[in-house]
Amino acid sequence: MLPDRGARSVPAEARAALLLLGPGLAVITFFFLIPIAASLLLSFTDFDIYALGSFRNVRLVGLANYARLVQDPLFWISLRNTFYFVLVGGPLTLGVALAAALLLHARLTRWKGFFRTVYFAPYVTTLVAVAIVFRYLYHPKFGLLNRGLGILGIPAIDWLGDPRWAMPAIILLSVWKNFGYAMILFIAGLQSIPESLYEAARMDGAGPWTVFRKITLPMLAPTFLFLGVMTTIGYFQFFAEPYVMTGGGGPLNATLSTGLLMYKQGFRWWSMGYAASISFVLFLIILAFTMVQFRIERRRNA
Amino acid sequence: MKRPGPALLLHLLLVAGAVVTLIPLAWMVSASLMPAGEANTFPPRLLPSAPTLGHYGELFTRLDLGRAFGSSLLVAAATTLVSLLLNSMAGYAFAKLRFRGRDRLFSTLLAAMMIPAPVAMLPLFLILRSLGLVNSYAGVVLPAGATILGIFLIHQFARGLPDDLISAARLEGAGELQVYWRIVLPLLRPVLTTLGIITFLATWNDFIWPLIVLTDERRYTLPVALASLVGEHAQDTELMMAGSVLTVLPVLFLFLGLQRQYIAGITLGGVKE
Numbered sequence: 035m036l037p038d039r040g041a042r043s044v045p046a047e048a049r050a051a052l053l054l055l056g057p058g059l060a061v062i063t064f065f066f067l068i069p070i071a072a073s074l075l076l077s078f079t080d081f082d083i084y085a086l087g088s089f090r091n092v093r094l095v096g097l098a099n100y101a102r103l104v105q106d107p108l109f110w111i112s113l114r115n116t117f118y119f120v121l122v123g124g125p126l127t128l129g130v131a132l133a134a135a136l137l138l139h140a141r142l143t144r145w146k147g148f149f150r151t152v153y154f155a156p157y158v159t160t161l162v163a164v165a166i167v168f169r170y171l172y173h174p175k176f177g178l179l180n181r182g183l184g185i186l187g188i189p190a191i192d193w194l195g196d197p198r199w200a201m202p203a204i205i206l207l208s209v210w211k212n213f214g215y216a217m218i219l220f221i222a223g224l225q226s227i228p229e230s231l232y233e234a235a236r237m238d239g240a241g242p243w244t245v246f247r248k249i250t251l252p253m254l255a256p257t258f259l260f261l262g263v264m265t266t267i268g269y270f271q272f273f274a275e276p277y278v279m280t281g282g283g284g285p286l287n288a289t290l291s292t293g294l295l296m297y298k299q300g301f302r303w304w305s306m307g308y309a310a311s312i313s314f315v316l317f318l319i320i321l322a323f324t325m326v327q328f329r330i331e332r333r334r335n336a
Numbered sequence: 337m338k339r340p341g342p343a344l345l346l347h348l349l350l351v352a353g354a355v356v357t358l359i360p361l362a363w364m365v366s367a368s369l370m371p372a373g374e375a376n377t378f379p380p381r382l383l384p385s386a387p388t389l390g391h392y393g394e395l396f397t398r399l400d401l402g403r404a405f406g407s408s409l410l411v412a413a414a415t416t417l418v419s420l421l422l423n424s425m426a427g428y429a430f431a432k433l434r435f436r437g438r439d440r441l442f443s444t445l446l447a448a449m450m451i452p453a454p455v456a457m458l459p460l461f462l463i464l465r466s467l468g469l470v471n472s473y474a475g476v477v478l479p480a481g482a483t484i485l486g487i488f489l490i491h492q493f494a495r496g497l498p499d500d501l502i503s504a505a506r507l508e509g510a511g512e513l514q515v516y517w518r519i520v521l522p523l524l525r526p527v528l529t530t531l532g533i534i535t536f537l538a539t540w541n542d543f544i545w546p547l548i549v550l551t552d553e554r555r556y557t558l559p560v561a562l563a564s565l566v567g568e569h570a571q572d573t574e575l576m577m578a579g580s581v582l583t584v585l586p587v588l589f590l591f592l593g594l595q596r597q598y599i600a601g602i603t604l605g606g607v608k609e
Contacts, residue, residue: 048435050512058426058482062445065460065479070451072459137350142343151595152354155361158591158598160541162559163580166566167364170573176376178363210360215602222603263450271454274543278563293454300458301548310458317455324450 076310083304092307099311109312111287112295115201116316119291120269120323123205128261130209131216132254138217139224150221154214161211165278168207169194172279194280197288204275204289212268216261223257224250259331263324270320273297292316364584368392368577375573391578401579403554404561407473408583411546411557412539414477416532422482424528427490428520432502433512442491449484454544461548475549476557480539485605486531492604493527494520530601533594537587558583 077099084091103109134153138146156164171177172193180190193203227250235245273293276283282298283290292312300309363382367375368391370384395401430442460479461470469475497520505519506512521528543559550556556564562579569575591598 043436044434046512047433050516051429051433051435051438053513054425054429054433054516058422058487061422061478061482062448062484065463065481066451066453066456067448069456069459069463072462073455076459134353137346137353140346142346143350144347149350149354151592152357154599155588155591156357158537158541158587159361159584160559160580160587162541162543162563163583164360164364166562166576166580167360169566170367170375170577171360171363173376175378176380176573178359178380181380210357218599218602267450267452271452273454274559274563277543278566296454297544297548301461306458306462313455313458317452320452321450 073310074314076307077314079307081305081307081310085306086304095307099308100315102308103311103315108287108290108295109292112283112290112292115288115290116270116272116292118201119205119208119272120266123208124262124265124269126205127209127212127265128216128258131213131261132220134213134217135220135224139221150218153217156211157214159211161274162278164211165207165275168203169279172203195285197286200280200285200288204272204279207275207279208269208272212265216265219257219261220254223254227253255331255334259327262327266323266327267320270316270323361584361588364577364580367574368581370574372572372574375577376571391572391575392582394575395578395582399565399579401558401561401565401582404556404558405582407550407555408540408557408559411473411476412536414473415480415539416535418477418481419483419486419535420528420532423486423531424490424521424524425516426482427487428494428516428524430487431491431494432497432499432520445484446488449488457544457548464549470549471551471555472549473555476546479545480535483535486535489531489534489601489604490524490527494524497523526597527601527604529594530597530604533590533598534601537591537598540587 078094078096079085079092080095080098081092137143138149138153143149171179174180174190174192174195177193179193184190191199193199231249231253232245235249240248271293272291276289276291276294277297280289283294293316296309296312296316299305299312366383369387369389370381371386371388372391374381374384430438464470464475464479469478501519501523502515505515510518540557541559542557543563546557547560547563550560553561553564558579562576562583565579566576
């Protein structure tokens with residue numbers, strides 16, 4: 035922690051700071067911080083389509099929305115789907131990213147810039163557009179994926195129509211789209227490991243697997259923590275994939291995410307009080323996951 | 337090469353990975369050029385029998401996707417300009433100006449960065465509604481007009497600027513705002529480029545917020561227009577692929593052109609102390 039240089043205030047600079055910070059902080063306060071606080075308040079009200087007509091129709095209902103939540107089967111289904119997506123998709127994304135980073139970082143590798151660009155490209159594409167592309171790639175009859183599997187002798191799968199396969203299909207799209215981002219940070223992490231550590235290990239006669247486990251992985255711990263937190267936060271909010279690919283959470287709600295449920299309740303049925311309680315529970319879950327990851331990292335360091 | 341064995345294996349893996357990564361994008365382009373119906377044949381075709389630009393023509397004439405392209409461009413450009421200005425002002429102030437409570441305020445902001453945006457969406461919609469900004473471009477742009485990540489990136493870069501330059505300008509009688517505008521802003525150019533391309537791409541690709549705010553189809557941005565189009569035209573695979581190409585290609589080219597700055601930003605944002 036740096037010493038608080040801001041503590042020694044210079045009047046002219048403080049006045050300038052007020053002017054320079056004002057607009058940015060106003061935007062963040064007005065359009066982000068206040069809405070977050072308001073979201074908690076909203077979750078204690080019965081804000082619905084009538085309230086949208088006149089705010090006088092809003093009543094405080096205490097914890098009624100949360101009581102409704104725990105009895106809503108759709109909420110539990112959405113939560114299960116969301117956890118499935120985060121707990122399977124997250125590690126898979128980071129695993130593929132680490133593998134790609136190791137291949138790209140290897141000393142023998144040539145055309146590194148080319149491969150890096152190719153692997154990273156999906157990350158900059160528009161999610162809605164590539165979700166539509168994957169919809170066709172997943173077509174049971176005409177899709178390229180089943181064609182490729184067919185050549186290997188694997189029978190056709192109804193990727194987006196079968197409740198068991200719809201979520202894996204969405205996870206596959208997300209891994210393809212996002213691994214490039216994590217790969218870039220893993221490469222940066224790998225580059226920051228001093229060569230002398232590797233040399234010392236090799237002098238001690240450690241094989242490649244031991245070097246990987248005893249040096250590479252521990253040295254990448256900060257990268258893992260950052261990516262773990264970012265991926266968790268991002269994946270818990272997944273929304274556009276089921277919106278575009280499975281007609282809003284099908285088949286049989288197999289891809290209904292909590293984010294999508296919140297959107298439907300809030301912006302399609304205008305049950306904004308109820309939707310706010312959904313968003314707040316999701317927020318608490320994300321917060322808990324973030325804390326646990328920081329805790330694990332701290333314990334590992336202790 | 338001394339050891340062709342491992343090197344060969346390594347490159348085979350890398351090439352296989354590159355092919356798998358590129359297939360969806362390559363097929364998207366190829367299918368967009370196929371005559372109607374050709375993408376729905378068995379076995380699936382990889383290349384069009386007779387390439388046609390007809391679907392692109394249809395997008396711009398009958399489906400009016402040119403308008404959505406314009407909306408996307410306007411929203412992304414406006415958001416980029418506004419947020420570059422506001423974030424650079426705030427990031428510089430946090431990095432270089434001395435005032436009470438600065439570091440505490442800054443770390444509070446950073447902690448708030450962890451809060452997922454959807455939590456704010458319902459009240460934000462109500463606020464915009466009471467301001468009469470629903471279904472306006474301003475309603476899409478304003479909430480993204482300053483971001484904590486943007487302020488953080490500028491701050492990280494501005495911290496490294498030499499203090500002498502700033503104090504020299506002050507000695508010559510420049511006011512604080514002049515120092516920011518004449519001295520600091522030009523020096524921030526590398527990080528402004530980086531933040532600019534990150535913001536442009538994120539805004540161009542954004543879906544949920546324009547979906548909520550823009551209710552009139554004539555104002556739809558490309559992702560929203562595309563998601564609505566796939567409802568009616570799901571069977572027209574080639575047409576949908578042309579729409580996807582139109583949406584993806586601009587950002588893909590932008591990325592290829594400014595790749596170095598973009599990746600620098602990703603790495604800078606990822607190495608927080």
